[in-house]
Amino acid sequence: MISSARDFLSSHRDELIGDLTDWVSVPSVAGVPEHEADLLRSANRLAGLLRATGFPTVEVWKAPAAPAVYAEWIIDPAAETVLVYGHHDVRAAKAEEWEETTPFRAVVRDGYVYGRGSSDAKGQVLAHVWGLRAHLAECGAPRVNLKMLIEGEEETGSIHLRDLMEEHRVTADLVIFSDTLLWHPDHPAVCTSMRGMLLAQLRVFGPLRDMHSGAVSGPAPNPIHELSRVIAALHDDKGRITLPGFYDDVAEPSARRRAELAALPYADDDWLRRSDTRSIGGEEGWTVLERLWLRPAAEVITILGGDPAGPSRGAVPAAAEATLSIRIVPDQTPAAVADQLRRWVASTISDRVGHELTIGLETGQDPYATPPDHPAVEALASAMQEAWGVPAGRMGNAGGGPAELLARMTGAPVLFFGTGLPDDRWHDSDERTSIDVLLKGAEALAAFWRGR
Template sequence: MAALWPGPRPGAAPVPGALEAVVQALRERADASLAELVEFAGIPSVSAQSAYAPDMERAPGWLAERLNRAGMEGVALWPTAGHPAVYGQWLGAPEAPTVLVYGHYDVQPPEPLELWNTPPFTPTVVGDRLYGRGVSDDKGPLLLSVQVLGAFLSAHGRLPLNVKVLFEGEEEIGSAHLGDLVAQRAAELKADFVISADGGMWSADFPSLTVSGRGIAALDFSVYGPARDLHSGRHGGALHNPLHAAAALVAGLHDAAGRVTVPGFYDGVRELSSEQRAALARLPHSDAAYLDLTGAPDVYGEAGYSTLERQWHRPTAEVNGLWGGYTGEGGKTVLPAEAHVKLTCRLVPGQDPDDVLDKLRAHLRAQTPPGVRLEVHPSDHTGRAYALAADHPGRRAALKVLRDLYGQSPLEVGMGGSIPILDTFRSVLGLETLLFSFAVGDENIHAPNEFFRIGRLYEGQEAWARLLWALAND
């Protein structure tokens, strides 16, 4: 696979002389780097399902051992009330800045298994892509940062600046215990700012830097009717069907124009300026290409906003699951005893997750019809929206690195998804976070047939090397 190491792009700046040995070391290890990713992604570290508990112990151990081999110091597994975090450091540059590198080793569940073309935990190379659960989110982007640290230490015996790493195992379940860990270990995590290996680029066709992300608030609710499933012929029409009631509650979350109907939901939400809307309109986005990518027949959403405005800068309320009654083969005429719904809201600056959850609970209770009982179960999966200031030195350095690497000015884009720990780093440690990932938004993350472009592994390695050098020298 070394042949997939990308050559210089037209207009790309040459590798700084001080980095030539580092990049050469990475180039020589190209096949080994890919083999390591195959091994790492072959560990089914699914944090959401207890059946994978042994693998959730194996993955951080593998990662700690890799950090030790890279030459990092103080490598340890930091326990939490859930899955452990992996820590390491190199602090041999007292006059240089200190960065905290963040990523996560846990992955989403692989279901539905029947839709995978290759086994999700047997990473498989197909052409210039590696298929497998977690290869893009976040094991490939995380691992390449470790490989770069190892290349610096093997080529020069030192890093250009001080580096601490913190890799967690609960990002896919809302970083439920990482906030407490960060608060407890605040002194050890002291740094100038964070570089996140999580996140992603907007498009494979254009270099981009993600500078904002939406927040999140999640809850489940259940609707209960009779004490047990009943015959729908004998009892239908005489008792309220919990599935009907749940469907009505879901349908009542939006009006005909796609706007969320929860009272007070938009409190604090700021409208985009005309300049911001114009800048978004200039991005190389096509609704037709987006529909081709997603396979949907048409775009849909809050009226009066473009697709990118809806994805990056407007709040949403989305149903992630709705079930109840009989769903097996054939028919079974039952009036179900209960129905269940999972909801997540994506939030924008000005919205507080706890406030949104309070309003959502009140709305659901007010709209619950007679004849059924509602139970609401909030989730710990919450986080505020995030944006990195335009004048942040990490942002300036990353833009220059991407320009030098790709030979063209990168796009500055938003992210519709959420990384709750960004708010924790800001509120607990006072640190801003630069999102510097080489995953791409079309790589089927959280879906069957997740993949990672192998060339991005190597592009990401060179970019991280350039970034660490630039932060130390500029």
């Protein structure tokens, strides 16, 4: 059956795309001082869209250098209250690596909108805006109390989110978290878990200054060699992380959860094509989807040493550094993993070098799992089936985010809904979003609101 929400969205397709391309043009880059004004412009642009949608209350909350947008539509103080969470800040982009367009000049091509933030996560926010507009066109008014909190510093760790929620006393009975991926454009799945995250930087010190390699090569401690050795020791030959005690707190996934993931359509060649990952590795004994969503992981995301730009000076460098991203799962915590990492580095690194380990506990994020039998899970699955025309499976999210914080601050369960795809190139060049998936996502949200 073609719903009136589908008809509404089809007739407003160009407006949705226009809203997204206009918003992408605002370079709301997180954590870069010269883009602070752009973050405020981005927040004000969204605030205008929410007012035009009908929200009686819309505010821009000015957290330090990272404004958030808050909106609420209270129909009855005694009714259910649903809080939608998302973010409008984006990652920095290297324009010279983009081929489809420049990062902040969105283009529409072959069914996609290209531009930084088109998928992560401005497109996801607009799916909510237009899903609500389609619902209002069908039903005239919301059926629950609606709140939206779209922050401006997710990409830098949501440092002030807790303070904002405490200051403004944000409450809810259910949270919808929209900064996630779908498994496949043709096979919808409800996300019911998110891994946590911990970032750390390891600096290794060799000679007291950069030294001509011809003068000291051989006896001098080389910090790149030692950093490489430590990084190589982070995993064993079965792909397991070697921090002592690391797996002691890793909850064993239920047979039900493993069966849910096994039911998703999966093939190695499809995954490699859509993820651009060249080959498959990771922890032995687990499927690719289990490695992504149920098991912890440790990655090196930056490494620096010597002369990374320009001609080499032929010197043994004085220092080298790497940034580690550790993804954690229930029942691990950032604090416990930080202690394990400190002990492991201290016992692993050579005494011929100095080192400094900095762990970002202030931006660490706990993992979160939606209560599997919460009625909102099935309600969202039914809404997604209405939009896609096929049953919705269950999946997880491999990244991190403040889901556990939102649950703790509101006391409400968190439900995940996103319109991103693994092949949307988040944080990379030529980021894009599928227009068809955006429209289906908005239709699913309209159906979800109708069913509340």
